[in-house]
Amino acid sequence: MELKQLEYFMTLCRELHFTRAAEKLGIAQPSLSQQIRLLEHEIGMPLFDRTGKRTAMTEAGKILLHHSYHIFHELSQARAAISELQGLKRGNLKIGALLTVVSYLLPQTVIEFHRSHPNIKLSVLGMRTGDIYHGLLQNELDLGIVCLPVEHDDIEAIPFFKQPLALAAPKHHPIAKEPFVTLDMLKEIDSILLPDTYFLRQLINEQCRALGSSPGQSWK
CATH class of the missing domain: 3.40.190.10 (Periplasmic binding protein-like II)
Structure with a gap:
């Protein structure tokens, strides 16, 4: 059963005349008749009584018309809800x-x-x-x-914020006098870092290994 068939069916229900309904739909009358026959075959019962030039709905037709109104109403509601979703209204x-x-x-x-x-x-x-x-x-x-880098084929990453890492040290610690701190310096001092399960800690470890060093003693 196709929505187009239901649309044709509902137009025929309003007109109760194949030629006028076909004109309303902008299709040939034989095409409309064929679609209605296919719909009746799908339903398994006749939807219209055709007596001469007179066309009337059967009980099955009346039931299908009632539910067709609900189907198109739900479709209209779905379109409205999706439109609101696209507009960030809900x-x-x-x-x-x-x-x-x-x-x-x-x-x-x-x-x-x-x-x-x-x-x-x-x-x-x-x-x-x-x-x-x-x-x-x-x-x-x-x-x-998350923190960059993101290395996964199925995830797209968009950088939006940069912030330098800072080393906190006691005011009188020798390293506090340095204008900046490199990762290589971490192997010379005891440091308190995040546990190994944290991505930032893993990133620091990885960068230190690339330099041939490792962070100093750490407490988790």
């Missing part, structure tokens, strides 16, 4: 972000987004990088915010 948005992002970067953005789009249900989840990747690939998240 819908759901689920974001997975690193905990530091959730705490420091997102609060004001979320407030402004809610003011602009009050009917969008926004969910922000603090997650680790691997879990964010999994959520995106499983279509459980609409958006993920």
Whole structure:
């Protein structure tokens, strides 16, 4: 059963005349008759009584007409809902972000987004990088915010924020006098870093290994 057939059927129900209905639809009368016959074959019962030039709906036709109104109404509602979704007037948005992002970067953005789009249900989840990747690939998240680089063929990454890493040290520590700190310096000092399960820690370890060194003693 096709929507076009239902459209033809509903027009014929209004006109109760094949020639006039065909003219309304802009098709030839034999084409309309053929589509109605196909629809009746699909239904398994006649939809119209044809007596001479007179056409009347059968009980099956009346039932199908009733449900056809509902079908096209639901389609209209679906189009309206999708249109609102495209215009950010309604819908759901689920974001997975690193905990530091959730705490420091997102609060004001979320407030402004809610003011602009009050009917969008926004969910922000603090997650680790691997879990964010999994959520995106499983279509459980609409958006993920992680640290670069993102190396995955099925995930598109768009850089939107840059921030230099800083080393916090006691005021009187020798390294505090340096104008900047390189990763190579970390092997010379004890350092407190995030656990190995965090992407940022893994990135620091990777960069240190590339330099032939490793971070100093760390406490998790």
